[in-house]
Amino acid sequence: MKKLYLSMVALFATATAFAQSDIYYSLSFANAAHHEAEISMRIGQLPTSALRVRMSRSSAGRYATHEFGKNVYNVKAFDGSGKALEIKQIEGDVWEVPQHGDVVKVTYTLFANWTDGTYASIDPSHAHLNMPAAMMWAVGMDARPIHIQFKDYEKYGWKIATQLKPESESSYFAPGLQYMMDSPTELSNFKATAWEVKNPDGKKLGIKLSIHSDDSQATIDKFTELLKKVVLEEQAVFGELPVYDYGEYTFLDDVYPTVSGDGMEHRNSTCIVQPAEKVEGNETRLLGTYAHEYFHSWNVKRIRPKSLEPFNFEHADMSSELWFAEGFTQYYGGLVLIRAGFGDAESYTRTAAGLINTVLTSPAALKYSPAQMSRYAVFADAGVSIDPNNNANVFTSYYTYGGATALALDLRLRADFNLTLDDYMKAVWLTLGKNMKPYTIPDLQAVLARVTNPKFAADFFGKYINGIEKNDYAALLAKAGMVLRKVAPGKAWAGSVGGFQQRGRSGQARTTGAAEGIPITNSVAQNTPIYKAGIDAGDIIMKADGKDLADAGTLQEIVAAKKPGDKIALVYKNRTGQHETTLTLEENPAYEVVTNEKAGKELTKEQSAFRAAWLSSKVK
Template sequence: MKKLLLTTAVALGAAMSALAQADIKYTLSFANAAHHEAEISLTANALTAAPLKVRMSRSSAGRYATHEFGKNVYNVKAWDGAGKPLAIEQLEGDVWVVAKHGPVVKVTYTLFANWTDGTYASIDPSHAHLNMPPTMMWAVGMDARPIHLKFTDYEKYGWKFATQLKPEGAPGAYFAPNFQYMMDSPTELSNFNIASWKVKNADGKEQSIRLAIHSDDTQATIDKFAEHIKKIVLEEQAIFGELPAYDYGDYIFLDDVHPTVSGDGMEHRNSTCIVHPAEKIEGNETRLLSTYAHEFFHAWNVKRIRPKSLEPFDYSHADMSSDLWFAEGFTQYYGGLTLTRAGFGKPEDYVFTANGLINTVLTSPAALKYTPTQMSRYSVFADAGVSIDPNNNANVFTSYYTYGGAIALGLDLKLRADRGITLDDYMTAVWKTLGKNMKPYTTADLQAVLAKVTTPTYAADFFDNYVNGIKKIDYAPLLDKAGMILRKAAPGKAWAGNIGGLAQRGRSGAARTVATTSGIPLTGSTAQNSPLYKAGLDAGDTMLKADGKELADAGSLQEIISGKKPGDKISITYKNRAGEHETTLTLEESPAYEVITYEKAGKELTKDQSAFRTAWLSSKVK
């Protein structure tokens, strides 16, 4: 019996030892940073005899379209635990397999990275800007393994580390509890400036907020800018009544500011990656705040109030969701609202934000035909998707950011007017019901929470009409309660539609050129609700004459139209590959709206309207 127990103990100990070693180790070296390269290795141990498959990602957390990150990986090799070469076969553009191996396999590769934004990676002597999906090859089927990362060859550049990864003792050593956490952890290596402060929650517990900015600014500028960010943090904390419980008690903003970078913002669980194409922070402080307000709100909405369709995030293909109208759209609404509440804009100036949101849903051809859930699903093509051929987005897509933002605006005003509660109350209920306990939601779950704070009938009516349907909120009487007027932007004036004039642009930002010696080339789709479309004009046509007068540019057409009125008809001469043609353009009144205050309209604001506006747009920090 004793012998049996001893044997069992030895076997159990061996199994536990093997389990303890079942992790993933990475090393990242930057000796060739001048040429935008990193040398990266992945080591997996405690392997079975089954083939080991490794791959690069094709999507990125917070990005919903497909990206080909495998294109910038080369020199892929494999080794055993003793350093002997192993055969590795490339199965697809971003997938490799080691068929025969022992318990340890090390895969090495070279990464080229030269695009600084919230999705990709870039490396040069000034920094290593690492979003993880385009950086890290990963072992398929080993998502639960703990991960250890070691960065080398960074000291000579004077780099420091900014990341939500957990430091692990030695300099340059970091830890992620699993694959999903690592992939959600952007990391900036540079000589950045940092500011940090503590924020206390309602339960008395403090958490750290850090601001790391790689820019040409002084520390004094960053410290001053941090005071602005503090206001945003507190306003958004006030909406939910608390900060989320960050995994290591810490949240970090990573911002890269330089004229050569590509503007972007990307939310992560305990951090956000922000990129601003500006000379520096100094002199641009207020202009740069909107990205911070939007991305920090995601710490609640998206990263914890999590759509079931994105959980867990699949990095092997595009991730589609019907709920981005809420995840991104409501965040868009609160980003602008937070700035006003924090004092970075006067309440009466909020009309400009409301104007943009409302015009999206009332004038966009796609919003007039498709539901917010349908537009959310189109994200797999629209969210920085990589393609070179033109699309028909002018007619088939409306951004779920502004579409959802307009829904949030309408629901906020309706709740205030109809129920005496606010969208803040609804968001808090969503947080407590779904987000705080990380229960992934469906559209039906969001409706159920609205039913709890209102009534089942109220919630069903709202979702049936405005979320799962295409009916539009009647904004005019709701805005009137805040002393704001919704009216036509150009009543009685003739309108032909938005002239293309600008080429379709690919991911690189390069315009598609159109060879022409005269006239107005239409390089993008015309909108279906425009006179241009109804006259049969579209991409590929060049407008030569209007009303018998030659056209040199869009301005010359507008000059002709300015002397007309809605209902007037003008002849258009145009050409395309089929030859030269004539058509008749019937001018209309522009469908665009504008929002103005009572004060600007020369009307007196009542006490009730003033109180409504103040309750809506004033600070909620106590």
């Protein structure tokens, strides 16, 4: 009995010591009307060296640098008995406690007034918390378990939705820093639904939906039925759902006209923010974000680029694999909606055209590979710089670039190997994702080699991933009874410029409201007539073809009356004075995709079968 008693004492002592090494947060919202939260962080069993705490400069799912430290103030430190300690701000987002005992409690005020997938927002309607924007953390203590308690939220009528593990009604647990930072949390009077999905092994996983919006519960219930179709279609791509930590996945959505539209994937949840009046009436449009972000629970959060593992919260995280992580996800986001019945072949042609134009008509795609464009994300992904850039010529979105690459690979696998991109994604999942083996580009090539053959894989990656060659989209789409053609053949085109945008066949122009001339406010794309005429940001086009230009509409009318090859005399001015140049009009290089039926061509049985196999539901 004595031995048993001593063993129990030793076990209790060990558990207590473990708990003392945990990190404890507390968040209260007494001043929510003014967008503030009071946050404390208690850290025990500290070494004698100086303690450093900091705010993040990056956020899980984002690739550019953000300055979250700017919204933290009133930072104070105390010892275990509540006595004030000296705390120094040694960088903009780093504080140091030079002298301390075994326990330190750091407190601060957080200002939060931006609702999206990256930042935080607090007002009497909700506390929308993306953790890197809200939570200070202790440097070098990433592996310590974390406990988070929310206080005084009930007085606002709020509930709590999060992927964090519940410990009580108001307290939650994260196994470490990486998980906490990857766990957005919404406190509000949201509407919620829940259901289960069975995997092929018979195990059931929970799916939760929490929507903060001005909709009725009946509307959210109906929306849930639509979302269930998306979830099942994506499960069909990979053959199974991931095994979610703590057994469930949570959709967090905030729908309101003044929020900033966004979607941000996380390991067992997604944070979706949509600037709309309500869910009701916008269901199909809103589902597009759900389809994209939920696909990330496989691709990105488990099929994980080695360059992002582990995620570094102190600076921008650069990856050469975003063409796959984001781009292939972009492709499936659109494809899954069609498979789930939220569109048809005709509506999908517009999605395909958007992807293809990125590859075939943007200046950057003609010069840079998908891998190189992925690395530019550290500047492009909601970056916070305010100075003008030359993205019109040096950047093409890895979302659409990768999406167009996925489209081509899918059609090539179907045409040449009697396989599909689903087969490839399943193989990547089983090889690299299910076992959480961080991958590189050669790893993705190796999987494609096993699915097809080494020669095809080397050729595809050499030309279209690490190189800048383009697939023959016209031939590939023809297999599915679709036609790739110029959007405005035989029509004169001047190009897109800051303050002037000529649009396809509609003949409409975007006006600037300028009182005199057309000011060029953004960089001009190199493959446009207006660029070749020497016009760029800082110029003001005063006359065209001898006519004064009061607005962009006048220039549009002049161009519309011409044909490709015609020349127009331009008068423009800038800081160096007034100048003249010649604008030589061209045909718009943009493409559209139409079905054979719309193009007046026969749809063969083979094309119809190919299209159906590609776009039809995969749920059995």
